Amino acid sequence: MNDLGLLLFLLALGLLWSRTMHHTVWFLAGEGVLLSLMVWTSEPVTAVTVVVGLATLVVKGGLIPGLIHRILRTWPAAFRRDHPLPLWAYGITVLVVLAVSHVIHLLGPTGVIQHALLFFYALASIHVGFVMIVARRHLLSQLASLVAIENGLVVLAVSLAGALPTFIELGLLIDLGIAATLMVWMSHRIHQAMHTTDVITLRRLRG
Amino acid sequence: MVTGGLFTLGLMAVVAYRWPRWSLLLNLLLSLGAVAYGGYGLWHGSPTAGPGPLELSPLRAWFLMVLGLVASLSSWYRWGYHDDQVSLRLWLPLFLLSMMTVILANNLWVFMTGWESMTITSFFLVTTHHERPDVLKSGYIYLVMSQVSAMVILAGMLVMDTHLHSVDFSVWAQRGAALPRGTKSLIFGLLGLGFGMKSGVIPFHVWLPRAHPAAPAPVSSLMSGAMIKLGIFGMLQFLLFDLGPTARLWPLLVLAVGAVSSLLGVLYALMEHDLKRLLAYHSIENIGIILLGVGVMGVGIDWHHPAWVAVGLVAALFHTLNHAIFKSQLFLAAGAVEQHTGTLDVDHLGGLLRTIPGIALGFIAGSLAISGLPPFNGFVSEWLTFRGLVGLAHGTGLLALYGLGLIMVLGLTGALAGLCFVKASGVVFLGEPRQAGPRQPLPASLTGSVLGLAAISLILGVIPQPLLHLINGIDPAYRLSTEGLLLPVRTPIIGGLLVVGVAVFAGLSRVWDVRTVPRWSCGREADASMQYTSASFTKAIRTTFAVIYRPHRHVVRLGPGAPDFPTRLLYSGGTVPVWERYLYRPVYGFLWGMSRLSTRIQRGPVRLYLAYVLGTVGLMLALLH
Amino acid sequence: MSSSWALGGPAVPLVVAAVLRRHSTQRWYAVIAIWTSLVWLAVGGLTWHPLIQGRTWAILLDVTNLVAATSAWDSVGWLREHPRMAPHRYYGWWSLFWAALLGIALAHNLALAWLAVEFSTLTSGALIIEVGDRHALEAAWKYILIASVGLIVGLIGLVFLYASLQYQTLGWATLNYQNLHGQFPHVAPIIRTLATVFIVAGFGTKAGLVPFHTWLPDAHSEAPSPVSGMLSGVLLGLSLFTVVRFVEAVPTARGVFLSGPHLLTIFGTLSVVIGALALLVQRDIKRLFAYSSIEQVGIMAVAAGLGTKAALSLALLQFVLHAVIKSSVFYGAGHLSVMYQTQRLKKITGLLARHPAGAVWWAVGILALAGLPPLGLAYSEWLIFRQLWQHHAYLVIGLVAASLTLTFAALTYHLMRNLWRDMDALAPAAAASEVL
Amino acid sequence: MVWIVQGVGVAVLVAVAPWMWGIAQTVKARCQGRRGPAPGQLYWIIRKHWHKETTVPDRSSWVFRLAPSVSMASLVLIVITIPIAGRVPPEWPHNMLTLFFLLALERFWSGLAGLDTGGTFGGLGASRITTLGTGIEPALFAALGIAWQVSGDGAIVPLAAHLTNGSASLLPWALASVSVALVLLAEWGRLPVDNPDTHLELTMMHEATLLEYDGRFLALSEWAMALKFTALVAFAWVVLGPQFSSLWANLGLRIVEMAATAGALGWLESRLTKLRYFQLPAYFAVAAGIGMLGFYLASGGLGL
Known part of the structure; x- marks a missing residue:
């Protein structure tokens, strides 16, 4: 489980690092696969987990990357790459690390965290997603980071509670x-x- | 039940707005009903109001009577008024009803509803002629200032409510006096500010000389005659009657504000050459005079001096009534002048006494009254105000000196008012027309209502005693005895002897037995442009009070030989409105600036917006502990 | 909850929308409107008992249906005025949006509310996309992105809350408000505060509290005006009441600065101030009312932040009045912008001469928004002031009162321009000047 | 008894008014080394005017014709309200405030009459006398400060009785007297404020409003002008001067005082030149300042 978390975190970092949208598609698909694996491994296998895992695989591993991929194919090459990360993004990352440590420090004594390492990975992925959504300029990068944040959130849920309720x-x-x-x-x-x-x-709508 | 009847009449008048005569008749009935109800309240009213939402008390009855009086005469006037538009017929009854609501209101919500309705209905009346330049701007300034005052009043009343746990005015009247001093001060400050703004005291007067002239004459007369008095009503009812003794600073401040308003009001009036603006500035002056009475009453309450309370209250109330009478008389006369000539610029008028003698008589009588000259009613109430201030001067130490200063200011104000009305009635009605133009004949109702008001003001100037008797029961706390107040002046004797004297001397000098000759103009042909105009008449005042007026003039020489041999001269001159320059414009600019600045938040980039969200969350997390 | 069947209401328009794809006649619009009104009446009739008891959910439900009904009626005219909009897609998304709103109103579970709110973002966002021009696309992008991020933030709080109560093994019913309220002592205080921060920020984004409001003026101004009415009149308030329900259910520990009421008061006051300030210089008629919505929601938040029963019911009163008034004003703004073929306030002038009857209603609406009695909002605002005074919240009173006055000034300024014409430069000119 | 004394006083005052005016003119001429008119000259002038035909300018109205009567009536009324012999019945109006209002009425109507002729001079005079009034009023109220302090309601009471209980009160009294004198010079329309003898348009004030009058109207106006002088002299002496216990003696004293004042005025005028019109505010400020100082001393300031 922790390894899956680590992989997912690395994929999130990859999302942040990569400027080519085609890579983004693969990173997202990878995250989707990892998440469905996580669903299957984190709890005893029942019909429900199988369904949830399959749904995750379909939506996060297939549907979303597929949609992005299809759209990208129709665009000229110039629109398939993002701009480099601005310098201030690194500053924000440092701040984010500080905030994360602050929150972990606060939550330590409450005993709410079941898997500490996984929790760290989840929180870190979420924050990487936040940094990315603020710092990246491509429309699809924003979408990708939104999905990545959501993915991190699922990991967070796993680290805290094992799993979210199926309904949710x-x-x-x-x-x-x-x-x-x-x-x-x-x-x-x-x-x-x-x-x-x-x-x-x-930025036409302003004021 | 009476209230219900009045409201029904008012609503019927609104509904009947398509039928002018019916609408007017209903309006008149409504107004007369208000007078009757007010009179009834003064004669028979219980000293304290009951628990209902609309209740009559003697003080309210007095103001109701004032309102009804002005309203009925202006209804009569409207019978022949040329500018009696649909919007006037629609909004005026509502305006009257809202003012009645304000007067009769017995709890906070009813009061504030009436107050705000009064603002909005009068706003629509002010913007009747929205097509004219500046009317919208005036209306807007009026609306915003009124709203500011309403918010301040609401705040003050909510303080009262918070501390007395009741929104019922009768409870306030019973328990207000027991409030702690600090709370009273807060209430006094807030309510005083709010009511002061609505009555147009300086420096919150800027809306008044804009809004009053913009409205048609019957509306101006109601606004000036009745609406701004409701600020005074509020001060009397809530600050002096309900609160009782407060910190001593407040009444002294009221006196100072009154003095400043009266003096500056008349000074600015002098510089006006639009007849209705001139009258509007005089409203500020008269509000100042009323406030002097209110202040004397407040000082009397604080120093536990019943005689001052009595004279202050009587002066304030009586001047309220008198100002309502003569100011609406003057506004109505001004409206008649406008209907007659089509202009209100005094420098274009002149000699109207020959074409509209009735209006001229009414205007001159009103001028005498507003200048406080015997035998008209203004004399009585200004005398009483002086009497109150003399009472203050009767004391010792700095308070006495303060009183003397106020007397001097009031004296100066009176003299300036006299000067101003010599100018106004002289330039408009006497002499020779400055510009030829068509003169419309006036219907009888215009002259009739103006002269009717003049008659009332004369009667009140000669025999004011019955009314003073009515004032007796108004303040439940002090149970005033006002009978003796006017003893030293003996108005019937003064008035009677004056009339007899003038008649005797007029008879002796045989005013009818004269020969008409051309007037002397150093041997040249006399010409209308030789007459003094409004500007030349007040030149000396302008230079004397240059500190206040900041007069400026600018002359441009035009033509091929300029500057030495100009063919044309362009002259522009005027005075700087100090308050607008140093108070209102900066505030206004600041608000716009802030508004512009606030929209910088919404600059466009979506990443910035996301940063707001995440940054705020991050900040909150950092604050977490 | 017993009234979940009310969610069936939107199903019919959804079906009709499918029909519309083939048979695009305008008669169907009226059918939908009539159906929606009937749903409103029926639900109102069936829930009248809790309604007169003042139960929050009933009031929210009926106001939602009422605004949906008016919106449906306005859609008839709006679609006629905008023939380029595909009606079947419009009504499809519209009924889904309505369903989402009903979902928020009826949700007795925080997770359910979260899902419904997210769903409302997507459906209303889709409606904005349907408008299709560049501005609408930009607005929709910002709307969906910011709202989604905000809601994810909210979801983090939800996850923590759920994790702390997970031992109950109730599944998603753990997050029922009732359960939360019963169990909150078992949640560590720091988790409660953390969850409060996340959830106030998350749902606050949808409620349009400053500084999470940035999507709001764009989305409201670019949405079809019947939808703007629902967005502003209902959605904002419903989101705010979701926050309020949560704050009521899970109080933070005593003496915590970042407690729910504090956050509501702070963000509420900020919204009132910023919303009011922005009004004066607005150039677009619908943006104007979008900012006014921010300000109104701010007032509701301030009232809710007081936390007493009376203050909460006043917030509810404010919500009801605002929903009715603001939605009508948005509908009116839509028609005005069609009539004048522009949304620019500068050009929308002379309404009184052009359309007197409309002008009267327009004036009534804006004056009501400006807080003029006897038009409702004034009273709820005054009563909220009264509550504020009784809680000695002087700074808040000062800021809110000043902002409300400014709002009045700004709205009447724009109203006067609408009714008559542009006032010249407002800067007062020198008094007397004469030219010989 | 009081009634009779007051009646006689009023009659005497009205009757001797032109004579008092004449005294001032005569003394002034003598002091300037001229022979000058006899003190009774003004009676002859008035008689002459009275029998001439009366004309009015073509543009004037009833306001113009009524003005002399209003002036005369209000001045006579002023005289009636002054307790010339020091005392009037309590039910009779005797109040300083009333008196000032009546003076203002007279000024107001003269101003109107000035504008009614439609000529330049009338407007000039009207503007000047009403402007003068704005200086006089506050200064007069300040000058009579001690009187307010003593009476409390503005009644015309002899101050002498209240101020003799200590040498300290002499200073306020003296200041008040100087102040009153300064103001009354202005109110009478005499030098250094106005010059009744001039008919130059640059300098005349009150005369300008009378320029269009002739015949009976002019006669009334001249009498009114003289009466104003007499009435105010009497008023000032009643308030500030000493009193006998006998009413008749007081009445006699008034006549002497008036004559003496007129003489002093004549002497003073021969030593003064007219002030510039735009310096008048300073003149009134000085008068008011002196009065206020006296008032402050009397009201217990400075520990006096």
């Missing part, structure tokens, strides 16, 4: 699936309408 788990998946579909569709339309995939250019 499935609801989350559906929500995320719809959200990702909508956003991929939207990024397509934004690309059509404005010939850009850079969120910086989305």
